[in-house]
Amino acid sequence: MTIWRVVRQIEAKGAMQMAIDEAMLIARIRKKIPNTLRFFTWKPACVTIGFFQSLRQEVDAEKAKELGIDVVRRYTGGGAVLHDRELTYSIVLSEKDVPSDIIESYKKICSGIVNGLKSIGIDSEFMPINDILVNGKKISGNAQTRREGFVLQHGTILMDVDAKKMFSVLKVPDEKIRDKMIKSVEERVTSLKKEAGREIGCRELEDALIKGFEKAFGAEFMEAGLTDWELRQAEKLCREKYSTRKWCYWR
Amino acid sequence: MKRHIDYKIPGGKLLRIDLEMENNIIQDIKITGDFFIYPEEGILSIENSLRGVDKNQVVKALKKSLSPGKIKIIGFDISDIERAISSLP
Numbered sequence: 001m002t003i004w005r006v007v008r009q010i011e012a013k014g015a016m017q018m019a020i021d022e023a024m025l026i027a028r029i030r031k032k033i034p035n036t037l038r039f040f041t042w043k044p045a046c047v048t049i050g051f052f053q054s055l056r057q058e059v060d061a062e063k064a065k066e067l068g069i070d071v072v073r074r075y076t077g078g079g080a081v082l083h084d085r086e087l088t089y090s091i092v093l094s095e096k097d098v099p100s101d102i103i104e105s106y107k108k109i110c111s112g113i114v115n116g117l118k119s120i121g122i123d124s125e126f127m128p129i130n131d132i133l134v135n136g137k138k139i140s141g142n143a144q145t146r147r148e149g150f151v152l153q154h155g156t157i158l159m160d161v162d163a164k165k166m167f168s169v170l171k172v173p174d175e176k177i178r179d180k181m182i183k184s185v186e187e188r189v190t191s192l193k194k195e196a197g198r199e200i201g202c203r204e205l206e207d208a209l210i211k212g213f214e215k216a217f218g219a220e221f222m223e224a225g226l227t228d229w230e231l232r233q234a235e236k237l238c239r240e241k242y243s244t245r246k247w248c249y250w251r
Numbered sequence: 252m253k254r255h256i257d258y259k260i261p262g263g264k265l266l267r268i269d270l271e272m273e274n275n276i277i278q279d280i281k282i283t284g285d286f287f288i289y290p291e292e293g294i295l296s297i298e299n300s301l302r303g304v305d306k307n308q309v310v311k312a313l314k315k316s317l318s319p320g321k322i323k324i325i326g327f328d329i330s331d332i333e334r335a336i337s338s339l340p
Contacts, residue, residue, distance in 0.1 A: 079285030
């Protein structure tokens with residue numbers, strides 16, 4: 001059985017989390033690390049926008065600042081997300097470990113989460129392009145990039161949702177429909193708290209997801225920290241890329 | 252003339268296009284939204300290929316300039332760009 005690395009929950013600001021993800025991807029490309037799954041949480045809460053989104057169009061940056069919420073652009077495509085009460089995972093692996101078809105590869109990676117949720121009593125399903133649903137409601141959003149034969153996918157597992165807070169920092173195309181959009185999110189999005197009917201801690205969820213990914217990939221995970229190389233690379237990327245206006249406002 | 256179009260793909264992603272057009276010729280274009288393109292830099296090739304192109308020739312221009320299979324778009328289709336632009340009054 002192949003040994004993969006798992007890095008337990010790291011709490012940090014958004015720019016650093018995005019920098020660690022990219023550092024891990026580079027380290028994997030350069031064969032410095034094995035395939036790796038890691039978990040993280042956001043402090044402070046953070047809005048991330050997709051690689052192709054316009055920060056000005058999607059985020060009320062003034063409001064975010066006022067509320068102490070960070071804003072950062074991701075390396076991956078997809079939509080804007082407020083990361084607040086959630087556990088986030090990221091995984092780096094070889095393209096050879098997933099189907100070459102992009103959507104199928106999302107499905108394969110997401111099956112690790114579906115397995116994990118099942119083990120804590122929650123039935124969920126992958127919904128193309130990049131979501132996981134419970135009873136038709138979204139509980140997880142995911143985004144993936146591929147570089148030089150390797151894949152980085154990260155995604156959220158919602159512990160709790162606050163649609164009002166979300167739309168206080170995300171711009172809506174039309175102010176008149178703000179309330180409607182909040183209501184629509186409340187109807188279309190769910191959380192672990194709602195579905196499990198009890199509080200599930202990060203650690204319990206992590207344990208379940210690790211088993212879920214082991215099953216999905218036939219791999220065995222070994223716990224380890226980030227390497228010094230990854231940490232140095234992440235600090236550099238955080239400083240020189242993810243914290244800069246140039247990166248965050250490039251579109 | 253500068254224009255902005257929000258074009259929702261049925262059941263899918265949102266294409267947001269900032270457009271500068273003169274006599275139906277695209278002078279400048281920026282396509283943003285919650286879609287995916289592999290590799291990501293492909294968005295710049297798409298935008299570059301559309302400068303100087305008639306608004307009704309978008310698909311033709313992209314088919315000509317993008318080598319097949321090299322850029323994968325997930326969440327919209329190149330015909331959606333033409334549809335979005337031609338939806339302008």
